[in-house]
Amino acid sequence: MSERPVDPIAIDVSDLLQKTVASLHSHLVTRPTGRAVRMAIEARLGETGEMSLSLIDLSEVTVLDFSCADEVVAKLVQRSQGPGGSGTFFVFRGVREPHRDQIEVVLSRQGLAAVAQTDEGRFELLGATTPAEAATWRVLEDRGLLAGEDVTEALPGRDGRDALERLVHRHLAFQSPITGRWHALSRLVSHLL
């Protein structure tokens, strides 16, 4: 399917870290460092439209502590949602084993969740989700795209359809305002990987 309802942008956190904080700081540690990187990301996102999809690349980050995970991942996700939120959808790339725990913890603690690439070609939902949300997200992730007529077959119960709505509301899935189709975020950024 070639439809791409949003034009995603890629942001390399390691590159931002070098440019915005100090060239000497090669690790994403301490809250002020995380805050500075988050603000640089937000400034970059401010240049995009009202609704945007961003691929935040952590592949080159060696050490990510809990303070930075909170600033760079949890706060970005938190500020994108709800009334007055930035409206941005996020996919976090390069969330390998050494970073995974920190990101899971900061998201779960605040009832948040995010889509993350945890290995080559493998995407997971990290953080706080209900079983129905997790199952529905997996269906959408496996299919990549759901059209209105597919939903009843793919998500036979009411729970699944409710969960799909919540995933969109939580910015864990994207629904095209033009076609009404639901997209897995991983597919929308696949050309950037």
Next chain:
Amino acid sequence: MEVITIPGSLDGQSVDGFFDRVTEAPTGRALFDGRHVRWVDPNGMVGLLTGGAVAGERTGALPRLELPENPDVLGYLSRMGFFQEARSIFEFDDRVPRRSGGSSDVLLEITPVRANVDVHEVVNRVQSRSGAILASRLGYPAASVVQFSVILSEVCQNIIEHAESPGWVAAQAYNWSRRLGRWVVVISVMDLGRGFRGSLGSEHAARYGDRWSDATALEAAFLHGLTRFPDSGRGQGIQQIRRQVQRWNGAITIRSGSARIGQVPEWDDTPPLVDGLAPFPGAQISIVLPARAAGSPEGAG
């Protein structure tokens, strides 16, 4: 001069008694008698700096330090960078050995922590040298160096964010052959700030009423993750350090004011909470990570 005798073995087990002596010493200029020190670990070295700073602040005069007579101890203190930090805290004879290259089991020499840039420096240093020690001495997997760095980052930030006062950190691997029959890594982080009770008081003391004390403040932060910041993303540092230390079957204790709280495994008989110590400024954190026992799963001690 008021003489404060430094214990022959100054480490995590004897440092509370040493702090009690510092606190209870009369207010005249202090003399720290270290001539008979035979053994010192990161808790002892950082504790000695902390104790000296407290005595100096109380009396308004630099305390005098009588150096250990044992050349091995002197050499070790020198290698760990003790004298570099001690120059602004103690007056002592200038017969200290020249600082030589670090021992292969030193994960982190005594490093002052005053600002966030110091935390970056700590992480840079341990990243470059701790991997080999964690693997060869403790049998930890290669990825553990990141978790180890995260622990150090979080404990050091605790100084900057909560103490609002400078502190020090140091880490070293030892063979605890008699005590545990295994190698361990000892991490010590101490500051002279306002302590957990002072940091949390304005936000949480009222809820505790008469029960508010050093012990309840430590319980609030250590067990329940309370912090003075209203931000729901804060207060995770100590909680997550505890979790990682537990995964590695290690021990962590924090003294603040007149209490010490801890999370200790079965091999350590330290009580989980000690109250009624002599009131001592700041916070003193000790972490001991043991080598993996033969046959234990990866990531477990």
